[in-house]
Amino acid sequence: MVPPEVSGQILAVQKGDPEAFASLVGRYQNRLYRYLLRWVHEPAAAEDLFQQTWMRVIQRIHSFDAKRNFDAWLFAVARNIAIDYLRRRRPASLEEPVGDDLSVSGTLSTGAPGPLDQVLRSEKIESVRRALESQPAVYREILSLRFEEEMKLEEIAEILSVPLGTVKTRLARALERLRTAFLHMHQEEVPS
Amino acid sequence: MSEHERIRILLPLAASGDLSPRDMKRVDEHVARCASCRRTCEELAALGGALRALPTPQPPAEIVARVCRLGETRLGLRRAPQNGTAFLASLVAASWIAALATWPLVRSEFHWLSEDWHMPGGGLGGTLAAYSILGFVLACASAIAVGMHAREIGRSK
Numbered sequence: 001m002v003p004p005e006v007s008g009q010i011l012a013v014q015k016g017d018p019e020a021f022a023s024l025v026g027r028y029q030n031r032l033y034r035y036l037l038r039w040v041h042e043p044a045a046a047e048d049l050f051q052q053t054w055m056r057v058i059q060r061i062h063s064f065d066a067k068r069n070f071d072a073w074l075f076a077v078a079r080n081i082a083i084d085y086l087r088r089r090r091p092a093s094l095e096e097p098v099g100d101d102l103s104v105s106g107t108l109s110t111g112a113p114g115p116l117d118q119v120l121r122s123e124k125i126e127s128v129r130r131a132l133e134s135q136p137a138v139y140r141e142i143l144s145l146r147f148e149e150e151m152k153l154e155e156i157a158e159i160l161s162v163p164l165g166t167v168k169t170r171l172a173r174a175l176e177r178l179r180t181a182f183l184h185m186h187q188e189e190v191p192s
Numbered sequence: 193m194s195e196h197e198r199i200r201i202l203l204p205l206a207a208s209g210d211l212s213p214r215d216m217k218r219v220d221e222h223v224a225r226c227a228s229c230r231r232t233c234e235e236l237a238a239l240g241g242a243l244r245a246l247p248t249p250q251p252p253a254e255i256v257a258r259v260c261r262l263g264e265t266r267l268g269l270r271r272a273p274q275n276g277t278a279f280l281a282s283l284v285a286a287s288w289i290a291a292l293a294t295w296p297l298v299r300s301e302f303h304w305l306s307e308d309w310h311m312p313g314g315g316l317g318g319t320l321a322a323y324s325i326l327g328f329v330l331a332c333a334s335a336i337a338v339g340m341h342a343r344e345i346g347r348s349k
Contacts, residue, residue, distance in 0.1 A: 018264035025259055033251040047255045054259045058266050128242040146208060147243035153210055172204035179232075179239055 002070045010066050013058075025054060031149060032078055038144040039082035039137055049085055053078040072158040075145070079159060086137065131182040139174035146171055195222065199229055207236030280335040287334070291327025295320055 002010070006027065012020030032053060037046040056077050064073055132140055145151045145159065157167045199222040205211045206219040223230045299319075 013267070016267045018260075018267050021263040021267060022260040025256060025263070029256050030248050030250050034248050037249050043249075047251060050251055050255060051259050051262070054263060055266065058263055125242055125245055125247075128239065129246055132243065132246075143243055146210075147240055148246060148248075150244070168205060168210065171208060171210065172201070175204040175208060175236055175239065178243075179235055182239065 006070055007066045014062050036078055036082055038140045049081050052081050072155050076159045131178055131185055134181050142170050143174050203233050204236055207233055208240055280339050283335045284331045287331030288328050291324055
């Protein structure tokens with residue numbers, strides 16, 4: 001559900017209140033920018049898409065039903081803009097890798113404390129960020145929505161316009177791929 | 193597919209907390225006796241935690257300020273035509289009402305109109321209709337002129 005203060009801001013923006021619009025931008029600016037940055041990597045492009053998203057919001061907010069989930073609606077608007085951008089720039093980056101096996105790779109696991117434990121415990125979050133950035137856009141997106149935005153799978157399904165089952169499969173693949181990428185990356189960094 | 197393989201497929205969603213209670217129970221029971229799955233589950237959960245802990249990048253303040261400025265302009269422009277339409281419609285209505293209200297005065301001052309001006313409808317009724325239509329047309333013309341002027345001002349902003 002949309003918090004009452006957000007509903008009020010949305011209604012005010014629908015009536016053309018610029019202060020309510022500024023409040024809405026302020027409330028969502030960090031989350032929206034982070035989501036767009038996960039899509040496009042480059043800050044300059046993310047800034048451009050951030051601006052485009054809000055202009056699209058102004059164009060379409062009069063048709064938004066304030067009882068609906070504004071977060072999902074806003075992120076869906078941003079998603080469409082990011083996809084349009086990537087289609088023009090790098091069409092291949094939008095494809096979900098085919099032939100990804102859902103079975104979890106156990107080849108890198110051993111009985112002893114693994115590199116992942118050690119790295120995470122030593123707070124090398126930067127490595128996780130790099131592993132995330134090495135993933136295809138569709139996986140970066142779903143990981144960002146689930147873990148950074150803390151969205152429920154149903155909300156993610158609404159943003160992506162896909163069935164819940166697809167969200168589950170994609171999330172499972174994304175998380176497993178991230179783990180594999182992280183382990184590989186760390187094995188290359190640490191001489192055995 | 194063995195139970196071990198079936199459970200391994202569930203591990204990412206177990207780590208993200210997205211399994212049904214029934215599946216979660218299956219995973220818990222398996223993980224309690226399978227060291228490999230337990231380790232993988234812990235790693236996936238740790239990754240989830242690390243993703244949650246990633247620093248949140250912030251958009252530059254000037255971009256946010258620009259978005260707010262653009263929003264203010266666009267919301268103002270969008271609101272203006274709506275207000276303008278209501279204003280122009282009320283201008284036309286007011287002019288027409290004024291034309292009808294002034295009819296007794298026109299009739300008393302220009303009574304020769306009804307005698308000399310032979311309208312197709314004939315007589316006083318025809319003259320009243322003509323006077324009213326004239327008032328309406330003039331009001332519409334004024335409203336269009338005002339509207340065009342307002343639009344020009346909006347474009348130049």
